[in-house]
Amino acid sequence: MYEKDGEKYFVVDAHTHFWDASPENWVEGQEEYAKGWIECFHAYQGLGPKETHWPIDRFQKYSEELMMHDLFEVGHVDKAIFQPTNLRQWYKAGFNTTENDGALAEKHPDKFLVNTTFDPREGDAGMKAFSERVKRYNCKGVKLYTAEWRGGSRGWSLKDPAAARYLEKCEELGVTNVHIHKGPTIWPLDKDAFDVSDVDQVATSFQGLNFIVEHVGLPRIEDFCFMATQERNVYAGLAVVVGGLMHARPKFFAKVMGELMFWLGEDKLIFGADYAIWEPKWQVEGFVDWNMPADDELSDFPPLTVDQKKKILGLNAARLYDIDVPEELKLADPKNVEPVGVPNS
């Protein structure tokens, strides 16, 4: 819980990780990729305030104590949602697996929700293991990384028939929140790997599921927003938007927030700090303090209200994940609001 100017904010950090990218965990022959991946993440950290930058060795592997401190002792987080990324092709024991996340969650009851993942290329055996993980960790969500390498394959699409079978299983098991993380590679490589049209298709087909597009479809915010106006079950994950833009590029942060409010509206935006890329503390405090600057280029966008910030920082995710919110932290008059947008002609 974060309190400022007499207002209390229930904070759900909907995008967190407990990873191991230390050299001991690099797969032989894949060191370049394992190193390249974590260095890429580390460069993202460079977009946050200087005093929050970590040395690379701590960034590769951090302790449980540090994570608990950064999130719950100083980071104002009430509940955090693990979003796993396996990357077993590059990291021996995986990069950030459901099992590792789950072990930490079990040691600290009521602090975490554990999402799992699936890869449609794993077929029937993968399906069975997926169902077992869901039951074992009581998962209500999955995190899908469509650009994950597997053997010679450079990724997969939600349009693949094999993916539909897994999404049907999600509906059956009550795994209602599907987080999608787009990456730079997918077969065939001449297509735009960041294209979100596959999300559009499955959001239409699977009306019982929520689709949370992480980092708001960056670098395809325009395609994402346009798609989200047509699908009532599509949400924007703000990981990277707050962490990557609010400090480093405040004007673009304002523009992107303005567009998201305009096209999606206050009920569809989900805060996530993306730890350990960025710590939640400065993001939560900064977002509560932030508002739309007075600028001609931003004149289409109204300022955000306290209630809107409360929704974005936690209440929206609490609704999707059925998280109990203490009475005093709820909104007095919670109603869903349609975005301004521009109606389809």
Added chain:
Amino acid sequence: MTAVVTGARAAVWAALGTVRDPELDEPLTDLGFVARCEVSDAGHAVVRLRLPTYFCAPNFAFLMVADAYDAVAGVPGLTGLDIRLDDHFASDVINRGVAARQGFVASFEGEAADELDTLRYDFVRKAVLAGTDRVCRSLGRDPASLTLGDVPPSADLDRLRARRRELGLPAEDGDPLLLDPATGTTPADAKRYLAFARLTRTSMEANSGVCRGMLRARYALTSEEEGTG
């Protein structure tokens, strides 16, 4: 030790300045993607390119390296040309493919189904939308019934015309200011079109901001970039 021939180096730099990141619609030289640009006394050019991350999309990376090769190869008087992309997971494949003048499909054997023309034109269409917002935002009047000739001259207007010409769209003074780059027709709903143009510009500029920030963090650059953020 080879001396840098100032005139030839300037010509190579200028050639690189005509090459754009197809995704961001900005010159490589402005983005900081040229790590090294030298020409020896004997006229041998060495160019090293770099990107914000090890995992930047390989299709866009290929386009940039291939375009840079073509642009520098057109500089008169050079006796040799060595252009390479550094520090990228697909550097070797891209460098080999470009140096051998192979296309994308041949370079990434089995991993690509087609060349990159479609991808490139998709992004020029986005550049037209973003450019339309840039031009319209400062007008102070409803752009719906205006022509390109009604707009005061500016670098942004020149750039918009150039992108429209790349797509084979009309770009003369008498042509409409608002044009759907996908169909070449005047948009039926100008308000919606302009909102999407604004959104497209926001997206491209936010990406550019992230890319510039990542490049600075990756290579520990200290120089302040232009005031776009």
